[in-house]
Amino acid sequence: MIKAILGRNIVWWALLALLLSSIVNWRLCTIERGKYLLGIFYNGYYQNTSDGIVYKDYLKTHGITHEFIKENI
């Protein structure tokens, strides 16, 4: 029974998800992405004139604020 359960994809996917969440520094990815987007798009209002909504949302939802910019960039 246990062997049958362990032999299913779901266990493997869960293992991969666990691995990804534990060994990847996602906070660092967010900071790097924030810097990248700000480097390209930052105009003081977190907006890119052509697709402002996306990056405005991104920066907001990831807690990237003026303070973050001052501290990290």
Next chain:
Amino acid sequence: MFRAFAFVSPCVLWIFLMRDFVFGFIPVNMDTNTIYGVTKFYFNNVLNGVVPLWEPFVSLGRPFYAIAICNLFNPVTQIVPLLKLAGVNYANAFVIYMVVYFFIGCIGFYFLSREVLKDRYMAYLAYLGLMFSSLGASMFTQFTFLEIGVPAIWFFFFLLRFARQQTQGNFLGLTFFIMILISSYLPFYFMTVFLCFLFVFIFLYTKEIPKFCSNLYHFFFKFWRLSLFCLIGIFLAAAPLVAYKILDAGGDVVAPGRHCQYSSPQECYDRTMGRQAGMSYDEITRSGTLGERIDMQYLFGHTDKMTYGSDSLLFLPVWIYVVIGLSFFLRLKRLTVLLSSMALLIGLTSLGNASALYAFLYRHIFFFAYFRNLFFLGVFLIPIVILLGVYQLQMLLSIGGDNLGVSAKKGIIFGVIVLHAIFFWFLKHFEGVPTASYVTLGFSAAALAIYYSGIARFSFKIWTGIFAILLILQPVWILKAYALNAREFASVLPSMHVTPVFSWVRPQEPAVNSSRIYQFVPYEDFWYDMSMTDAPPQVGYPQSTTRWTFDLAEHTPDNILANYARYKIVLYDDLSPVAKPVKGPSGELSVDYFDVNTLRLKADFSKPKMVVYNDSYTRSWKAYLDGMPVELLRVNEAFKGIRVPAGEHEIEFSYHPPGGTWVYITATVVLFIFLFWSALMIYWRL
């Protein structure tokens, strides 16, 4: 006939969706703009009868460093000059070449999938999945993805074929795509993927490896001449890259673009002049990792807001994710582990310093210091995940059939609906998910419920058609939105054929502002190469320049350098140290011949002069006086000079880097030979 229609119609649909790009209304952008500039510069000069080795128009003259990394020797790339000769302009010819290359990649993926899954219907779905992923859309901003992705797909196809059938044709096909991988771009991305593959494969297929090695050994032994030719072919295809590395090792060329992006001015100077070929860990991981470029949120949401100009857009048909989600309760198979582990290892490597794996690889494997932009590795995730998804679909569909009882069928249909509902709930967590994704989800639940219920007894061909619609429904909507968003970038790139003309004076101001196609990234260098006109006299931090020019620019104020180097030729006579700039042709000095590698002047001085050509000096430049070699002097720190006696004389400056033009011509010819040779052997089933 039907099969041809099935394969051609998606191509037509794709071209229709991307018509503004394909027909040249929207110019190529980002790195593709660079690659277009390089390609145009190369073939324009080749059609003028000159293999370009020097770029005299930018950075005060520099080696044409990009010649070895822009897929210029690939037989498919030769479409560009052929179309030009047929009357198509360079920009349109370049886009046609890219699109053809992309479709060749999709066909390769069909063959690879058919080889892996042993099912042509599933392989066809994989073909559609790749065609309607971000791989096609991203070619207009990051053609490098195709340069490294397409030959890698074909390589794995021939590797698998050769593992199953040790024929000469398969071996030649394998060799040909190794040659393409080596000659098209830095091979390190592919090497990383191949390492990941080997690592996982050895673990999972341990029993098969001795047999493969034994077969390979017997093949080498039996066809030793062929093997030797293939080895020679690989060396010849690698010659352009090797020629550049020899030039680089000679010390005349530096790459400030590699070292100065995130360094202090002093670090930038020290590292550049120290000619550190590899990059530091910090230089690589500081920018360009996959974590920096993609975010989970944008795999599903806001896909209609993708701006033209992002060179890292990544999306897969949402139905691929749905199918992977549905496979949760399937039996775990070795191929699932192989593909997902490869994706995991490649993903972790491309995350740079956000995962420990890259740091480990950087410390222990030498070539990891020689490439950055780790997000390029992300391109390999696209075919791997699609293949994984289609494989899960194949297993899911194998569950149904007449053997199932009514209760089993009900159970499966219930499971299908519940899993779709869970995926619906998952999607609701993202902002801006397109309606097309929800529609796909709804149709998918209905189609699979009908499939498992056995109500509609369609042939598998019909089911494949239904699944094909599910697969492309959401990507069609995304591509349409993407093309609409890009319309604001409509502008024109230099695309007409040019015969370069020697200009005596460099401009003080940039020629055009429209070269900034993408408002945040300047691409002036390549605009000047496309148009073969001179840039203002400045150096900056280019990817390649000569060490003396860089050194001079680093300790000379910009305005002083610009004032001095404004004039291409200055004259000194023995009595006066004051330079006399030459502002145009005269009876004393005129241009006899000019191409990007050579300048020939006619002089008629009343007294001996020092002629200084304000174009960067390297030791590969040679000087000739009346056809006889004379000493070329490095003058005014970074430029070329020659002593000319009084009277009528012919002066020539010409560039002769390691390998000369032959390495490039040979690489092109050898690739053609191996293409036809392997095609014939496969056709004859040898």
